[in-house]
Amino acid sequence: MPRELFTSPAHWTWLIVVYFFVGGIAGGSFFIAAMLDLVGNRADRSLSRLGYLVALPGIAIGGPLLILDLGRKERFWHMLVQSETFRPMFKWWSPISFGTWIVSAFGAFAFVAFLAALVRSGDRPQRGPLVPFHKIVYGLGPLSKLFLILGALTGLALAGYTGMLLSVTNRPVWANMNLFGINLLGLLFLASAVSAAAATLYLLGRRRGAGVEHESLHALTRFDDWVLGLELLVLIAAIVSLASFFGSVSAAWLAGWGALLIIGVLVLGILVPLVLYARPRMLGGNSGVLAAILVLVGSFLLRTVVVMSSETIESLERVAHGG
Amino acid sequence: MAEPMGFFTDTTVCIGCKACEIACKQWNQLPATNGGQNTISGVSYDNTRQLDGIHWRHVRFIEQFDTRDPNRTDGRWLLMSDVCKHCVQAGCLEVCPTGAIVRTEFDTVVIQSDVCNGCRACISACPFGVIGINPVSHTAQKCTLCYDRLKVGMEPACSKACPTDSIQFGTISQLRDRAQKRVGDLHQQGQTEAYLYGADDKIVGGLNSFFLLMDKPEVYGLPKDPQLPSRNLAPSGIGSGIGAVLVGLLGLLNFRKRRMDRFAAQGHRES
Amino acid sequence: MGDKMSKKRTRCPLLVALLAVGLIGCSPEAQRTRGGGPGADPGNVDSVVEIHRGADPGYKVPLTGAGRDDNIRSDASREDVSR
Structure with a gap:
């Protein structure tokens, strides 16, 4: 029997699933926005602006969800400062520990960029409280570039560390997703988060009032198509990596979560949007909207399946074996 | 720093009386399951079921009977008092993001209940499923190897209470000698399946609570090859x-x- | 072209960092031996190590039958019992 089946569930459930989803979108949105600002066009700013406007609310919802999940919420700061010695609390080998610092750092980047994005694109404010923030993001030349690069990397780290957090455990599914010496969970969550972020920005940017150039949206869907392709490959590899583990779990567990993963995530959440993005007129003018919504649903279901399948494995095992 | 201390649990002399469970609960004043209104497990004479935040000792009953044989002539009981292994390389301590899980001067692993914030990383990191949330403190808890008793020179409550010396407490070197002698004796008596689990350094660097077992580790609910989450x-x-x-x-x-x-x-x- | 170059330059340290993590690849706990120091323990301890905040033998114990008012009620269970 795999060693992971001798362990206890941590009861990380819906709060964590929602955090993984929202936090991933926040990190991915910042990454896309910073990428557009770094290598894109000046005309992309109306889209990149949306990215920053999504990033801060995303982390502002996600962070508190993490605190809500604690048994002792008022002690959340114990993860940042050692409660007995008041030295900084940091373990580079513990994903929850370095994740705490990623969330905090990302919060700072997202805060600055959000305030800068409140200045309408094209405007060059002469005075007002937002001017310094606008200057940090756009007006300091190479320093602004550095800000965007570091922010983008932190955003990707936020999107990917959540998968690492699950894999650095002894729990079934999470710790089993290894292929050729690589654990695929961080990679899978990262691709899924960036793709969901692109879908979110597409839905927001498509509204008439947003003033986003058609070209920007087109690039966004093409980018999302590529990322979905990457996610598809990783997901297939992930399923293959778990194959040896399938022999020791109950058929009911496998059938239930397997069906949700293949129909909900692989087909509806990845394959269908992949086609719809590539052929935007397939279902009339709203194909892109449908594709983006499906990407979001698929991204949420992926996290649901990964987290909850591992959490529910014991109870179903017991039922299946009559013990 | 004191010498590494631990438990040697000889499962061959355990009679399943659960005195260790009671002694542990009493010393540590742990809450009862569901306010004392426990349900019957229905699949075993054991109703404690598992180690968790309010069960720091658990006598596991392994009832090896063929249910198709009405006379039950061929069956046997395996009894094992399970506990935190106080791993030399502890997965729980490794991932704990608050530093609540510490290593003591006795080489044991202890969770500080005023530091833990209940994030539950240790629960998914423990290769043995030992840790659980205590509903009173809302923090992760497990066996402390009676750190408070050790501090004042007493032995842990469970080993003190054990009527057959199935649970023995002492320094690791002392316990290891005793355990190896016991395995030798059992082998001489023809019980050649007897072996030690965790006494050497092969399993996560060694277990400071190690066991003498009579069947495969999996039968006792122990993984054959536990690993660190890292x-x-x-x-x-x-x-x-x-x-x-x-x-x-x-x-x-x-x-x-x-x-x-x-x-x-x-x-x-x-x- | 400038931003392309800067992007490339940022990727190099990233790869180096990844390699370093791959080579080290383990925490201070992974090399620890018996009696071999704190391992991955960051030393967040006070003079008193508090281990008994979860102690409450009366937690959720229902109080029924004769003399129930004389029974000792624990603080933690009072709320649940009154329901």
Whole structure:
């Protein structure tokens, strides 16, 4: 029997699933926005602006969800400062520990960029409280570039560390997703988060009032198509990596979560949007909207399946074996 | 620093009386399951079921009977008082993000209940499923190897209460000698299946609570090859790193290429 | 072209860092031996190590039958019992 089946569930459930989803979108949105600002066009700013406007609310919802999940919420700061010695609390080998610092750092980047994005694109404010923030993001030349690069990397780290957090455990599914010496969970969550972020920005940017150039949206869907392709490959590899583990779990567990993963995530959440993005007129003018919504649903279901399948494995095992 | 201390649990002399469970609950004043209104497990004479935040000792009953044999002539009981293994390389301590889980001068692993914030990372990290949330403190709890008793020179409550000396407390070197002698005796008596689990340093660097077992580890609910969670740190980090590079390249190509396209089509929107 | 170059330059340290993590690949706990120091313990301890905040033998114990008012009620269970 795999060693992971001798362990206890941590009861990380819906709060964590929602955090993984929202936090991933926040990190991915910042990454896309910073990428557009770094290598894109000046005309992309109306889209990149949306990215920053999504990033801060995303982390502002996600962070508190993490605190809500604690048994002792008022002690959340114990993860940042050692409660007995008041030295900084940091373990580079513990994903929850370095994740705490990623969330905090990302919060700072997202805060600055959000305030800068409140200045309408094209405007060059002469005075007002937002001017310094606008200057940090756009007006300091190479320093602004550095800000965007570091922010983008932190955003990707936020999107990917959540998968690492699950894999650095002894729990079934999470710790089993290894292929050729690589654990695929961080990679899978990262691709899924960036793709969901692109879908979110597409839905927001498509509204008439947003003033986003058609070209920007087109690039966004093409980018999302590529990322979905990457996610598809990783997901297939992930399923293959778990194959040896399938022999020791109950058929009911496998059938239930397997069906949700293949129909909900692989087909509806990845394959269908992949086609719809590539052929935007397939279902009339709203194909892109449908594709983006499906990407979001698929991204949420992926996290649901990964987290909850591992959490529910014991109870179903017991039922299946009559013990 | 004192010498490493621990438990040697000889399962061959355990009679399943659960005195250790009671002594542990009493000394540590742990709450009862469901306010004392426990349900019957229905699949075993054991109703404690598992180790968790309010069960720091658990006598596991392994009832090896063939249910198709009405006379039950061929069956046997295996009894094992399970406990935190106080691993030399402890997965729970490794991942704990608050530093609540500490290593004591006795080489044991203890959770500080005023530091833990109930994030539950240790629960999913423990290779043995030992830790659980205590509903009173809402923090993760487990056996402390009676750190408070050790501090004042007493032995842990469970080993003190054990009527058959199935649970023995002492320094690791002392216990290891005793355990090896016991295995030798059992082998001489023809019980050649007897072996020690965790006494040497092969399992997560060694277990400071180690066991004498008569069947495969899995039969006792113990993994054959427990591992630290950090074995996945580099594999997962490399995977995420590859993802970041690939997604970065895709962003670069897609968002940049478009500029080139438009440049070719006389990008009048360039400002 | 400038931003392309800067992007490339940022990726190099990233790869180096990844390699380093791959080579080290383990926490201070992974090399620890018996009696071999704190391992991955960051030393967040006070003079008193508090281990008994979860102590309450009366937690959720229902109080029924004769003399129930004389029974000792624990603080933690009072709320649940009154329901």
